[in-house]
Amino acid sequence: MVEVRDLARHTGEEVTVGGWVDQLRVHGKVAFVVVRDGTGYVQCVAVKQELEEETWEAATGLTQETSVMVRGEVRAEPRAPGGYELQLRRLQVVGTSPEYPIQPKEHGVEFLLDHRHLWLRSSQQRAGLRVRAEVEQAIHDFFYQRGFVRLDTPILTGSIGEHAGTLFSTDYFGQNAYLAQTGQLYVEAGCPAFRKVYCFGPTFRAEKSKTRRHLTEFWMVEPEMAFVDSEGNMRLQEELVTYLVERALERCRPELEYLGRDLSKLEAVKPPFPRISYTEAIELLARKGSETRWGDDIGGADETLLSEDSHLPLFVYNYPKKVKAFYMKENPDDPRTVLCDDLLAPEGYGEIIGGSQREDDLDKLLARIREEGLPEEAYGWYLDLRRYGTFPHSGFGLGLERTVAWITGRKHVRELIPFPRLLNRLYP
RNA sequence: UCCGGCGUAGCUCAGCUGGUAGAGCAGACGGCUGUUAACCGUCGGGUCGCAGGUUCGAGUCCUGCCGCCGGAGCCA
Numbered sequence: 001m002v003e004v005r006d007l008a009r010h011t012g013e014e015v016t017v018g019g020w021v022d023q024l025r026v027h028g029k030v031a032f033v034v035v036r037d038g039t040g041y042v043q044c045v046a047v048k049q050e051l052e053e054e055t056w057e058a059a060t061g062l063t064q065e066t067s068v069m070v071r072g073e074v075r076a077e078p079r080a081p082g083g084y085e086l087q088l089r090r091l092q093v094v095g096t097s098p099e100y101p102i103q104p105k106e107h108g109v110e111f112l113l114d115h116r117h118l119w120l121r122s123s124q125q126r127a128g129l130r131v132r133a134e135v136e137q138a139i140h141d142f143f144y145q146r147g148f149v150r151l152d153t154p155i156l157t158g159s160i161g162e163h164a165g166t167l168f169s170t171d172y173f174g175q176n177a178y179l180a181q182t183g184q185l186y187v188e189a190g191c192p193a194f195r196k197v198y199c200f201g202p203t204f205r206a207e208k209s210k211t212r213r214h215l216t217e218f219w220m221v222e223p224e225m226a227f228v229d230s231e232g233n234m235r236l237q238e239e240l241v242t243y244l245v246e247r248a249l250e251r252c253r254p255e256l257e258y259l260g261r262d263l264s265k266l267e268a269v270k271p272p273f274p275r276i277s278y279t280e281a282i283e284l285l286a287r288k289g290s291e292t293r294w295g296d297d298i299g300g301a302d303e304t305l306l307s308e309d310s311h312l313p314l315f316v317y318n319y320p321k322k323v324k325a326f327y328m329k330e331n332p333d334d335p336r337t338v339l340c341d342d343l344l345a346p347e348g349y350g351e352i353i354g355g356s357q358r359e360d361d362l363d364k365l366l367a368r369i370r371e372e373g374l375p376e377e378a379y380g381w382y383l384d385l386r387r388y389g390t391f392p393h394s395g396f397g398l399g400l401e402r403t404v405a406w407i408t409g410r411k412h413v414r415e416l417i418p419f420p421r422l423l424n425r426l427y428p
Numbered sequence: 429u430c431c432g433g434c435g436u437a438g439c440u441c442a443g444c445u446g447g448u449a450g451a452g453c454a455g456a457c458g459g460c461u462g463u464u465a466a467c468c469g470u471c472g473g474g475u476c477g478c479a480g481g482u483u484c485g486a487g488u489c490c491u492g493c494c495g496c497c498g499g500a501g502c503c504a
Binding site for chain 2: 079
């Protein structure tokens with residue numbers, strides 16, 4: 001059996017292809033069966049007078065998504081999509097498919113999500129998920145090339161995280177356990193062992209958000225580096241995002257073109273990315289007519305206002321302490337703020353990275369935990385990292401689905417994860 | 429939780445100031461030797477989201493509920 005992507009190399013040979021019927025067009029005494037095998041599409045031509053009656057009947061009775069093994073000669077044919085076609089000799093139906101629900105036409109979102117297990121087979125979904133897989137591989141390659149050690153962090157955790165109100169809880173042999181919102185606190189523990197580490201896996205947020213940028217389960221890559229400050233942190237973010245875009249352009253160009261992505265906007269993504277401080281951002285927003293004042297968090301509409309002037313991602317750094325997480329390091333030049341950054345994707349895709357230098361002073365960290373009313377006992381081991389050889393360190397989290405939504409130009413993050421978990425959706 | 433929008437055939441939708449249900453696609457059958465979401469013909473297919481109310485009469489108007497979508501808050 002051969003794969004459709006290799007058909008050109010088998011021109012003139014008789015081969016077998018296994019796949020699923022994408023489309024059937026019958027014209028009396030000739031029929032066209034388009035088969036998808038997961039690597040591509042091939043048009044099979046069935047001519048009545050060349051086939052046994054049984055084969056002709058089977059071919060013209062095929063329905064959408066029937067699985068088949070087709071055998072025939074590979075021919076170069078300019079009229080065929082892809083330039084090659086199969087002159088059908090033999091056909092074996094492997095599994096029938098009566099009344100396949102998804103048609104080659106527009107469908108509503110709810111219907112498609114109800115049929116996500118089948119929707120995966122369609123071309124746009126295949127293209128988007130292929131880009132996701134490439135970006136995931138690129139993430140591992142990027143960190144591996146730079147000497148980072150991958151440190152897998154737990155998904156089941158005690159009550160530790162950023163915001164207790166948005167944790168999913170479950171029973172753990174009589175104790176409360178929570179699904180991890182972040183692996184960050186754990187990768188911090190990995191730094192003294194390996195200096196530069198990262199984790200990459202699913203994270204869970206029980207936020208009741210119903211927007212195109214939110215999932216309750218999403219994938220995040222979180223590097224953490226010892227002896228790196230906020231400035232070095234932003235430089236690595238810039239390099240990573242640039243690399244991910246380059247890899248997608250290099251290895252997923254057909255997919256991006258199929259999705260109608262404006263590639264010139266991606267090709268323009270080169271460092272350095274523009275940077276403004278939170279305070280400058282507030283001033284700029286005021287000039288653009290926003291009501292947001294110093295001390296407020298920057299919302300979605302404001303992010304779009306800030307990023308509209310450039311096709312490059314934009315860093316906004318050093319936010320007020322009170323709108324950011326407890327573990328971020330106080331800015332020595334302005335103690336009202338912390339050494340952190342958000343990276344806003346262009347074209348309204350919003351925040352794709354949140355990063356910071358971490359508070360390495362035990363007393364300051366303890367004070368922040370108490371200020372926020374967090375359960376001090378749960379952070380005992382985390383505080384140990386400041387008791388035993390504390391060190392300056394920084395890291396960030398990049399949201400995979402938001403990043404891939406931006407790179408592919410898809411509107412909603414739910415299409416860039418195979419089985420999205422949304423506010424009201426746990427199936428399929 | 430709040431604000432806005434939408435629920436009619438398997439799917440996508442039309443259905444006017446209330447008068448008793450329609451199209452395309454999908455399915456079944458027939459026709460056609462080069463189609464590209466082929467085309468042409470025939471047929472089957474409905475608790476108009478649910479429950480009340482107004483009315484001689486409700487898919488259409490009113491109330492409540494349910495579901496979905498987008499946004500806010502929160503975040504990646």
